[in-house]
Amino acid sequence: MSTHIEGGARPPVAVSEMWSGRSITASAITQFTLVLLGVEIAGFVELAFQAPAPPDDPAAALLMVPFLLCFGGPFALVASLLVILPTVEAARWASARFTGREAWWWVPVAALVPAAVGAAVAGIALRPAPGTLLLCWPAGAALLAVPALAAREVVLRRRRLRGVAGWCVAAVVAVYGIGAGLYGTGLITEYRPPKADTGRLAGTWTDGGDGTLRLAADGTARADALTEPGDTWPDPAKHRCSGRGTWSYEAGDSTTWGQRVRLRIDGCPAHAGTDGWRIGGTSDRIELNYEYGDPDSPAWYTLTPR
Structure with a gap:
C-alpha cells in the first residue's frame, strides 16, 4: 500500500x-x-x-x-x-x-x-x-x-x-x-535593594532563632549567639558566637547593590569578612545578608529587624 x-x-x-x-x-x-x-x-x-x-x-x-x-x-x-x-x-x-x-x-x-x-x-x-x-x-x-x-x-x-x-x-x-x-520599558521592574542609612540600621536584628545582633546609633555592636559560617554550618551547638565591637555603614557605589555593613566583634571573627554584610529585603523590611560557602553557589545567613 x-x-x-x-x-x-x-x-x-x-x-x-x-x-x-x-x-x-x-x-x-x-x-x-x-x-x-x-x-x-x-x-x-x-x-x-x-x-x-x-x-x-x-x-x-x-x-x-x-x-x-x-x-x-x-x-x-x-x-x-x-x-x-x-x-x-x-x-x-x-x-x-x-x-x-x-x-x-x-x-x-x-x-x-x-x-x-x-x-x-x-x-x-x-x-x-x-x-x-x-x-x-x-x-x-x-x-x-x-x-x-x-x-x-x-x-x-x-x-x-x-x-x-x-x-x-x-x-x-x-x-x-x-x-x-x-x-x-518598565513593564517589569528589576529588583534593587532598598536604600539604607545608619538610622535605619540601628536596632536589634535576629536570625529567627536564638541569634541576635544589636547595632547602636553610636557605632557600637553586640552579638548574642550569632551562627558562624563553617563547613558544618549551621550547627547551633558548635558554631555560635557572642561578643562586643563596632559597626559601620558604607553606601557603596552608585547602585544600592554596593551597600555594606561592616562588623568588628571580638568574639565573632568570621563575620568580619572582606565583603561585609549586604543590604537586602524591601523598603518596608530591610535584611542583612552574609555570604558563606562555595563562591559559585553561595549560601546566605540572614538577619531581619526584631
Missing part, C-alpha cells in the same frame, strides 16, 4: 537515513538552543525577584556556548540516539499506521510516552508534589518534541542544517530582545 508524504510527493525515507549525522546534528543544535533559552528566561525571571546579591546578566548564557560545544556533545548524542530519534521513528510509525500519511503533529504525541516515563522516574526518585509532577509531563514532552521535529525536518523535508541553526540563533536573540524590552 502506498504512503502519502506530507508536503507533496517525495520518496519514502528509510529508517537508516533517519538515523544519520544530519538528524543527530539538528537534534544536538536544538538541544543546545533549548539550554540557552532556558538560561536566558531564568535570568530574566531572576532579575525581578528579591535576592541578596545581583544576578548575572541573561546575556551570560552566551558564555555557555563553548562549554556546550566541548562537554555537551556526548550528552546530546546519547539523548538523540536513545530518546529523540526513537521518538521520531515512533511518530512516523503511528502516522503511517493511523492516518496513512506523514503528519508532524504525531511527533509531540509520541513524545508524551518517553516524557511520561521520565516523569514517573522523577516521581519515584524525587517525590515532588503531584501538581509539579503533572506539569513536568507535558513540559518534558514539549522539550523532547522540539529537537525531534528539527531532526525530522532535515531528513523528511530536506531542510538545510544552516537553516535550523539560523532559526535557533534567531530564537536566542528574540528571547533576549523581548526580555530586555520588558525591563527597559
Whole structure:
C-alpha cells in the first residue's frame, strides 16, 4: 500500500537515513538552543525577584556556548540516539499506521510516552508534589518534541542544517530582545535593594532563632549567639558566637547593590569578612545578608529587624 508524504510527493525515507549525522546534528543544535533559552528566561525571571546579591546578566548564557560545544556533545548524542530519534521513528510509525500519511503533529504525541516515563522516574526518585509532577509531563514532552521535529525536518523535508541553526540563533536573540524590552520599558521592574542609612540600621536584628545582633546609633555592636559560617554550618551547638565591637555603614557605589555593613566583634571573627554584610529585603523590611560557602553557589545567613 502506498504512503502519502506530507508536503507533496517525495520518496519514502528509510529508517537508516533517519538515523544519520544530519538528524543527530539538528537534534544536538536544538538541544543546545533549548539550554540557552532556558538560561536566558531564568535570568530574566531572576532579575525581578528579591535576592541578596545581583544576578548575572541573561546575556551570560552566551558564555555557555563553548562549554556546550566541548562537554555537551556526548550528552546530546546519547539523548538523540536513545530518546529523540526513537521518538521520531515512533511518530512516523503511528502516522503511517493511523492516518496513512506523514503528519508532524504525531511527533509531540509520541513524545508524551518517553516524557511520561521520565516523569514517573522523577516521581519515584524525587517525590515532588503531584501538581509539579503533572506539569513536568507535558513540559518534558514539549522539550523532547522540539529537537525531534528539527531532526525530522532535515531528513523528511530536506531542510538545510544552516537553516535550523539560523532559526535557533534567531530564537536566542528574540528571547533576549523581548526580555530586555520588558525591563527597559518598565513593564517589569528589576529588583534593587532598598536604600539604607545608619538610622535605619540601628536596632536589634535576629536570625529567627536564638541569634541576635544589636547595632547602636553610636557605632557600637553586640552579638548574642550569632551562627558562624563553617563547613558544618549551621550547627547551633558548635558554631555560635557572642561578643562586643563596632559597626559601620558604607553606601557603596552608585547602585544600592554596593551597600555594606561592616562588623568588628571580638568574639565573632568570621563575620568580619572582606565583603561585609549586604543590604537586602524591601523598603518596608530591610535584611542583612552574609555570604558563606562555595563562591559559585553561595549560601546566605540572614538577619531581619526584631
